[in-house]
Amino acid sequence: xxxxxxxxxxxxxxxxxxxxxxxxxTFSDALATRQSTPGGGGAAAVTGSQAAALxxxxxxxxLGNKKYTAIETEMQAWLTQSExxxxxxxxxxxxxxxxxxxxxxCYAMPKASDVEKAARTAxxxxxxxxxxxxxxxxxxxxxxxLHLATPVxxxxxxxxxxxxxxxxxLANAALYSALINVNINLKFIKDAAYVATWSAKxxxxxxxxxxxxxxxxxxxxxxLGVDL
Amino acid sequence: xxxxxxxxxxxxxxxxxxxxxxxxxTFSDALATRQSTPGGGGAAAVTGSQAAALxxxxxxxxLGNKKYTAIETEMQAWLTQSExxxxxxxxxxxxxxxxxxxxxxCYAMPKASDVEKAARTAxxxxxxxxxxxxxxxxxxxxxxxLHLATPVxxxxxxxxxxxxxxxxxLANAALYSALINVNINLKFIKDAAYVATWSAKxxxxxxxxxxxxxxxxxxxxxxLGVDL
Numbered sequence: 001x002x003x004x005x006x007x008x009x010x011x012x013x014x015x016x017x018x019x020x021x022x023x024x025x026t027f028s029d030a031l032a033t034r035q036s037t038p039g040g041g042g043a044a045a046v047t048g049s050q051a052a053a054l055x056x057x058x059x060x061x062x063l064g065n066k067k068y069t070a071i072e073t074e075m076q077a078w079l080t081q082s083e084x085x086x087x088x089x090x091x092x093x094x095x096x097x098x099x100x101x102x103x104x105x106c107y108a109m110p111k112a113s114d115v116e117k118a119a120r121t122a123x124x125x126x127x128x129x130x131x132x133x134x135x136x137x138x139x140x141x142x143x144x145x146l147h148l149a150t151p152v153x154x155x156x157x158x159x160x161x162x163x164x165x166x167x168x169x170l171a172n173a174a175l176y177s178a179l180i181n182v183n184i185n186l187k188f189i190k191d192a193a194y195v196a197t198w199s200a201k202x203x204x205x206x207x208x209x210x211x212x213x214x215x216x217x218x219x220x221x222x223x224l225g226v227d228l
Numbered sequence: 229x230x231x232x233x234x235x236x237x238x239x240x241x242x243x244x245x246x247x248x249x250x251x252x253x254t255f256s257d258a259l260a261t262r263q264s265t266p267g268g269g270g271a272a273a274v275t276g277s278q279a280a281a282l283x284x285x286x287x288x289x290x291l292g293n294k295k296y297t298a299i300e301t302e303m304q305a306w307l308t309q310s311e312x313x314x315x316x317x318x319x320x321x322x323x324x325x326x327x328x329x330x331x332x333x334c335y336a337m338p339k340a341s342d343v344e345k346a347a348r349t350a351x352x353x354x355x356x357x358x359x360x361x362x363x364x365x366x367x368x369x370x371x372x373x374l375h376l377a378t379p380v381x382x383x384x385x386x387x388x389x390x391x392x393x394x395x396x397x398l399a400n401a402a403l404y405s406a407l408i409n410v411n412i413n414l415k416f417i418k419d420a421a422y423v424a425t426w427s428a429k430x431x432x433x434x435x436x437x438x439x440x441x442x443x444x445x446x447x448x449x450x451x452l453g454v455d456l
Contacts (some may be wrong), residue, residue: 006411019252020251020252020256021251021253022251022252023248023249023250023252024247024248024250024251024252024253024255024277024318025249025318027249027252028248028277028278028281028314029281030282031278031282031284031285032284032285032288032310032311032314033278033284033288034285034288036291039282039391039394040282040391040393040395041394043278043279043281043394043398044394044398045283046252046278047275047398047401049252049256050259050271050275051271052260052276053259053260053271054259054260054267054268054271056260056261056262057259057261057262057267060260061262071433082260086256086260090252090253090256091256091419135258149239151449159267161269162268162408162409162412163267164266165268165405165408166267166269166271166272166405166408167268169401169402169404169405170272170275170401170402170405172401173275173397173400173401173402174285174397174398174401175396176397176444177393177397177398179396180390180393180452181390181394183452183454183455183456184390184452184454186314186454187453187454224408224411224412225415226411226412226414226415227411228404228407228411
């Protein structure tokens with residue numbers, strides 16, 4: 001999903017059900033058609049949620065297996081995290097639609113007088129901050145999934161390690177995808193201090209993600225015994 | 229989805245509907261639980277399909293827009309491709325389940341006598357080839373999506389370029405994810421000539437993907453005017 005821009009295009013919002021309730025066919029069709037939501041932000045959230053689900057799958061095949069009794073407690077704690085992230089990311093797909101619609105509504109505000117223009121600008125700037133912060137939260141949740149891929153890829157049921165590897169790739173890509181939407185919204189925010197603060201937060205998360213990705217890739221490759 | 233291994237775990241196959249007909253909640257729950265399918269292969273196919281859908285979305289916001297009349301014919305041709313890829317990738321999630329189940333069925337074959345053992349091994353080796361070739365096809369389709377991200381990110385509706393960027397990240401990750409499943413199946417295939425042939429094909433696609441990713445990232449960043 002791109003940030004709404006002043007445009008003469010007719011944007012029809014037709015989302016009446018939550019993302020989680022849509023079939024994969026309906027979601028795919030909704031992504032593909034000429035409607036702004038769901039878009040890239042929603043796809044990022046859904047992909048991050050799938051990554052979390054795969055971490056849960058590896059853990060669910062580890063718990064109760066005699067070979068892995070020693071790490072049962074750790075695995076249970078990671079499962080609690082991955083399940084929370086899976087649900088939060090799926091819900092964030094809906095939040096992404098909401099903040100996009102709020103930005104669109106601001107662009108539709110009247111701008112005939114200076115008073116109207118000022119009100120419109122203030123509302124828009126406020127809405128853009130929310131539209132940056134929701135994908136930032138999506139990116140942070142994806143980073144948390146990426147962090148789980150290392151211990152789960154290293155210590156989890158080795159028969160399922162390819163799923164931990166897929167989780168790693170998908171969480172990493174979803175993180176970068178969400179950050180595109182952060183960046184494009186920051187571009188239109190005029191509050192320089194806000195932009196500086198969130199740009200620094202973004203850069204810190206990117207650095208952390210690079211380290212987490214490298215660790216997870218190494219852990220999964222070692223367990224797999226084949227190149228990724 | 230990992231390659232089925234000889235195991236004492238009880239694997240329950242409960243897929244009664246196609247992936248496309250599942251809700252995102254149902255698919256997520258099915259990924260997360262202690263059942264082998266859907267797994268990483270299916271998640272890769274679904275993610276690749278989402279990437280294709282986002283390419284279609286950018287094109288659908290470009291077609292009919294006066295600013296982009298000059299590239300209408302090219303865009304229409306790319307839309308035909310992206311829509312085909314979107315549907316093929318969604319269908320490949322089902323094929324991935326089928327080939328996994330075929331491998332599992334081989335592991336369940338009797339192995340009491342030498343004759344039974346030989347029959348089981350032959351069937352398994354045959355099934356493993358299909359289980360390698362389906363994710364290879366998923367990877368190839370994702371590569372085709374990745375190729376579309378460059379012209380669409382460069383020439384498509386600039387307001388939607390962040391969606392082309394997300395398509396790029398997701399297609400790339402889905403490609404790598406599918407190739408994990410290729411690699412893990414190749415590991416168990418004893419036909420050395422087959423393994424050599426498919427390893428070479430994999431390496432060629434990886435090299436092509438690196439070039440396509442680099443081109444798409446550059447095209448999207450230029451259009452966006454912000455770092456990705």
